[in-house]
Amino acid sequence: MSFFRDLIDGIGNLGGVTPRAGKIATDSVNPKVTYRNSQTGVTYRLERGRRRSIGLVITTDGLVIRAPHWTPIYEIDAAIDERREWVATALEKQRARLSQLAELKDGGHLLFRGKRLRVEVRQGLFEEIDLSDARCVVTTATGSIDRARLDRELWALAAQELPELAVAMAAAADLPLTAVKLSRARTLWGSCTIDGVIRLNFRLVQLPKELMRHVVAHELAHLVEFNHSPRFWKIVESLDPLCKRNRRAVKAYSVLLEL
Numbered sequence: 667m668s669f670f671r672d673l674i675d676g677i678g679n680l681g682g683v684t685p686r687a688g689k690i691a692t693d694s695v696n697p698k699v700t701y702r703n704s705q706t707g708v709t710y711r712l713e714r715g716r717r718r719s720i721g722l723v724i725t726t727d728g729l730v731i732r733a734p735h736w737t738p739i740y741e742i743d744a745a746i747d748e749r750r751e752w753v754a755t756a757l758e759k760q761r762a763r764l765s766q767l768a769e770l771k772d773g774g775h776l777l778f779r780g781k782r783l784r785v786e787v788r789q790g791l792f793e794e795i796d797l798s799d800a801r802c803v804v805t806t807a808t809g810s811i812d813r814a815r816l817d818r819e820l821w822a823l824a825a826q827e828l829p830e831l832a833v834a835m836a837a838a839a840d841l842p843l844t845a846v847k848l849s850r851a852r853t854l855w856g857s858c859t860i861d862g863v864i865r866l867n868f869r870l871v872q873l874p875k876e877l878m879r880h881v882v883a884h885e886l887a888h889l890v891e892f893n894h895s896p897r898f899w900k901i902v903e904s905l906d907p908l909c910k911r912n913r914r915a916v917k918a919y920s921v922l923l924e925l
């Protein structure tokens with residue numbers, strides 16, 4: 667029964683594409699997806715499918731072209747050429763946004779609790795990350811930041827904070843929460859299942875606290891309203907009075923999920 671499926675919230679979804687690493691290569695998972703250069707020099711990912719027209723969309727992967735199975739490449743190139751300026755502007759905006767959120771090198775920065783922390787890299791024998799509200803100091807033997815290690819650090823913080831927050835908010839509002847799990851879903855900030863389990867993305871600790879709370883409120887409200895009806899939004903609003911504003915603000919951070 668579809669009612670028992672997970673209710674997943676594409677709050678962070680940019681255009682409905684499952685993001686993949688932006689390599690210029692044939693995608694090994696989905697043979698329908700390829701990366702190629704157009705005659706205009708623009709690199710794009712091509713997704714062929716059952717559709718009637720060519721669609722252009724900017725994701726964190728860059729430009730994605732969706733085209734019918736039968737469309738020849740020259741037609742796709744022509745479509746890109748036609749919208750060259752739009753593509754260039756959109757790609758530039760996307761790049762600027764990504765670099766605002768994280769630049770993992772000495773003197774770079776990391777978004778943490780909604781603030782841009784300066785990243786400092788130190789040489790040392792032991793790998794260590796000192797992440798607090800005020801600074802991000804990475805000690806490393808190699809001189810470069812291991813992104814996975816930084817993610818583990820964020821995960822550990824999220825594991826301390828998110829379940830506690832969700833349990834407290836659920837208790838205060840008398841909502842039937844049974845468990846809180848962390849997720850690393852690449853397009854979702856949170857999800858909820860019919861048996862009272864909510865999943866929260868560990869990157870929520872990178873957001874300003876009010877936005878982290880907003881996402882938790884959203885998932886908690888699904889414990890009683892398994893939909894996005896007006897009744898659902900009423901519950902979210904009771905948990906987060908600035909619901910409308912925060913909902914919009916969360917969308918701007920969606921790009922974080924795909925770092």
Ligand SMILES: [Zn+2]
Nearest residue numbers: 674675884894
């Ligand atoms: Zn939802």
